[in-house]
Amino acid sequence: MGKVDLQVQLGPLKLKNPVLTMSGTFGFGQEYGQYYDLSALGGIIVKAMTAQPRLGNPPPRIAETPGGILNAIGLQNPGVDVAIAEELPPLQDLRCQGTLVIGNVSGYSFDEYCTVTKKLSYSGLVDAIELNISCPNVKGGGLAFGTHPDTVYKVVSGVRAVCDVPLIVKLSPNVTDITEIAFSAAKAGADILSLINTLSGMAINAKTRRPILSNITGGLSGPAVKPVALKMVHQVSQAMDIPLIGVGGIVSGMDAAEFLLAGATAVGVGTANLMDPLGALKVVQGLERFLEEQEVASVSELIGGLIVCL
């Protein structure tokens, strides 16, 4: 690689470059590790882990939409214990090479979030934990933890208390005011915020008159959501001072640069991995090329560099 400095300081985390792969689109790294050397990445956020193994939703789980996809995987994962025993150890080499390994924690109850976080944090196998609070709060009547400031505060502070590594909180875009949620998460102790998770959506086959996904609804991701994600990243970065991971529809170095300009310190690549096995690698390379072309010596110069004058 060239002379451009790609390192960024994401709150307490030092990244060799600002490109992370997003949870659920990269498994535990094994498959894409056959395609390229994962140490080219800033970090890997692995598939969501829950307290118990989860089978996930019946198929179909994926629907294509204009410029995006819907998914309803349903958090299929082997459970945090198996993940700690089998999935995370093979990734430890990467950490020596400066590529972060980040756990993604999901749950259906306050206790589950805490249990999983505690185990992961104590395992010593992850550099940070990302909390996915877009899942339904069963005790709270099924409304997601991530859509109300109070539950966000409660979950994040609960998890914070048992988490010995930096804590990233991943925000749902399906809210009236994302800054309100971001404030709660920050106040409760989040070190970093990642945004956005998927938009709630649905696809229908008009001929069969049925939803395409067995789950009826799914989460929308991919290029189609980029404008929504950019706006939320910009809005939160204007409203408060917390490091952000910008996520949503990034497929190129230019897309990544847009998120950095909007105020993110790092970016996450999700659907692009599905579109192309080299998707995340191409974002790293594209970002480096973009900086070279623009004669920017360090990627940090882009962060929050949007010029807004009316």
Add this chain to the structure above:
Amino acid sequence: MGKVDLQVQLGPLKLKNPVLTMSGTFGFGQEYGQYYDLSALGGIIVKAMTAQPRLGNPPPRIAETPGGILNAIGLQNPGVDVAIAEELPPLQDLRCQGTLVIGNVSGYSFDEYCTVTKKLSYSGLVDAIELNISCPNVKGGGLAFGTHPDTVYKVVSGVRAVCDVPLIVKLSPNVTDITEIAFSAAKAGADILSLINTLSGMAINAKTRRPILSNITGGLSGPAVKPVALKMVHQVSQAMDIPLIGVGGIVSGMDAAEFLLAGATAVGVGTANLMDPLGALKVVQGLERFLEEQEVASVSELIGGLIVCL
């Protein structure tokens, strides 16, 4: 046209077919009326009207995004008085031919909504009024009227009191729980709901480091948003019993059919008019062809016909 029955009963409104053109994408019908006979449409929802003339936002006002566009027109319109005097009279012929003419009312204050509605309603020039409550509530601190159940209730009931024609309330998708807003609007007297208005979004030119829109943010529409719109239409139609106009990313007869299956009684075509001057006409024709192919005698059979069984 063929033997398929395209008529639908949209609450108090009888439509010759379920396809409406959406506000802001069809002007006052004049331009597209040069391309085709507008009586082919179920109805036309004209450009937003405000109490005073509004210049709108500085350019650029349009940005293209993957599968969609962002717009920040800024409600440019000649004001309701000029609209009544000059823009609406030429459309009256269409009403004789059974194509509805629907006014779209915007405002920046409670009073403005009521003033504009009263004038339009008393003009006798529109078959119904669509209330666009996605605009900022200046007195309420800039938060949109349409994002909080209480303000929705207040505005809709105020407008309802001065509105002698059927009242359509257009919902913003930028909310945590669309059914909550829908309930408020219905309780306050809305006859019909249209959803969705645009998603809030942003586009950046990474090379110039500037937002593409002069307004920085804009409203996302077009095929990219279809999954979000479909989901919200389905969700509201499951939660309550009020006629719905389904809007968001419709470009084909098949898209229209999907919204009808999800629970809408009529559909709105917006961005498709920009993509192709015959956009809305093609939706009407495509829907008719779809029904013929599927051997459905009446379009009403599709409404809410989604088959959901796990």
Add this chain to the structure above:
Amino acid sequence: MLREDAEKIQTAIIVDNRPLVSDVYHLILKAPKLASEAKPGQFVMVKVASGLEPTLRRPFSLHRLDRRAGQVEIIYQVIGKGTDILTERKPGEQLEILGPLGNGFCLQEGKRVGLVGGGMGIAPLLAVAEQAVQEAIEVVVFLGARTGDYLLAKEEFEHLGQVFVVTDDGSVGEKALVSKPLEEYLQNQQLDLILACGPTPMLKALAGIVETQGIKAQLSLEQRMGCGVGACLGCAFPVKAATPEGYTYKRVCHDGPVFGAHEVLFSVPKEVTKQGGCSCGQS
């Protein structure tokens, strides 16, 4: 930086792309590496257009592997956006493909192998039939389709072994499901192994037949896919397993597309506790 599997990302040249029937096309690709490495029953993910639309690649089985000519063949039906765009691609143009993917069929266990194909499921059976004959394994072929026109590659199969055909409209062969000639055949004759591809109801019926008769069978399954490489868990298919629920999900793209008939579960037991809906819709 790149590792071995990156070689699966290949630029093929279109040699031919024309309709066999109105809505079924035959695509011939120059792709020497793929032709030499792929096994029958494996598949490729095709990027039908450059740019972002459509979002995902499309999975197609390899219909034929011509190692000498460095060519592979695909037969595809025009279903929607992706296959529609594919019909417009012309000879001489480049096509980005990802493959070979998945496990493929395994012929080891048979001396006389039955190949059962329904509809587009006929496509991948030609490659395995050709390999079988090369390995001196006898093939007996059972094909079913809507009409005679859709009995794809019937002539090619007839050069390789005995062929039984049925159609939905009786235009060629008996008006029946493909399970019928198979069951009739099995009344007098024996098959060591059955390899099948076709619509899920056909495979389900077949799984019942082979269980009753105690014949080993491999089924090639289809599922909507995301990544195609095993990472996203998008292409789940339920298989029997010693979990508390009695099943688990395997990945068609990575653990399949070929599964043992005995392990496939065609319908998932209704979940007792359906969790509340999630704000992201994902779970």
Add this chain to the structure above:
Amino acid sequence: MLREDAEKIQTAIIVDNRPLVSDVYHLILKAPKLASEAKPGQFVMVKVASGLEPTLRRPFSLHRLDRRAGQVEIIYQVIGKGTDILTERKPGEQLEILGPLGNGFCLQEGKRVGLVGGGMGIAPLLAVAEQAVQEAIEVVVFLGARTGDYLLAKEEFEHLGQVFVVTDDGSVGEKALVSKPLEEYLQNQQLDLILACGPTPMLKALAGIVETQGIKAQLSLEQRMGCGVGACLGCAFPVKAATPEGYTYKRVCHDGPVFGAHEVLFSVPKEVTKQGGCSCGQS
């Protein structure tokens, strides 16, 4: 059902599409109806690909109208997604275009007309130069570009009238802005009318010059567009008007793209009261 303007939706055949310079292409289209009806200064909206991507059509001025051959020509610079796709389209292929759109230049007022073009703004001036010469109007041409290579159609202009050229790098002509040779020319000679197209700063400078000198001028403007037909108000450009604010917005697609130099406002006064942001972002 269809009305007159529907004829503006035309299927053109690509006759040629090749680079003039690395990032500037010359596109020749067979489109007899358009060629016979369009006026210089009008434009077309080109659907660069079938399907949904990119969402919008791309506006391009008509560079040349060859009524006899039934052909129109466009010169386009490769900027982003749309023009990139356009470079891939090949002779013989169809291209859906919408046009002619907009008002076009008006030559009536001049006996000796100055044509001022900067960068890609040179493109539409050839059509109007050719028409002027046909109508026995004298043209004096002022062209400015990055380098000599970008002085598009310089030779063609030289057949039609006197041509002055400048470049940003001095590779051809003087290293100057195009306003320089124009001002020098005006010191000794007279022009009845100026028609101009180019980057906004150039047009702004020009508007100043013609105002000082009291020359009539028409400027062809650019703006990001939605519909191209006047309905969406996407392509607003501020012009002076007797509103309380002193200006109003006109539509480049429908009221333009050609505007009188005296009416165009190049920067909007900062609005005193900026309304709060809207939940849809639209207002």
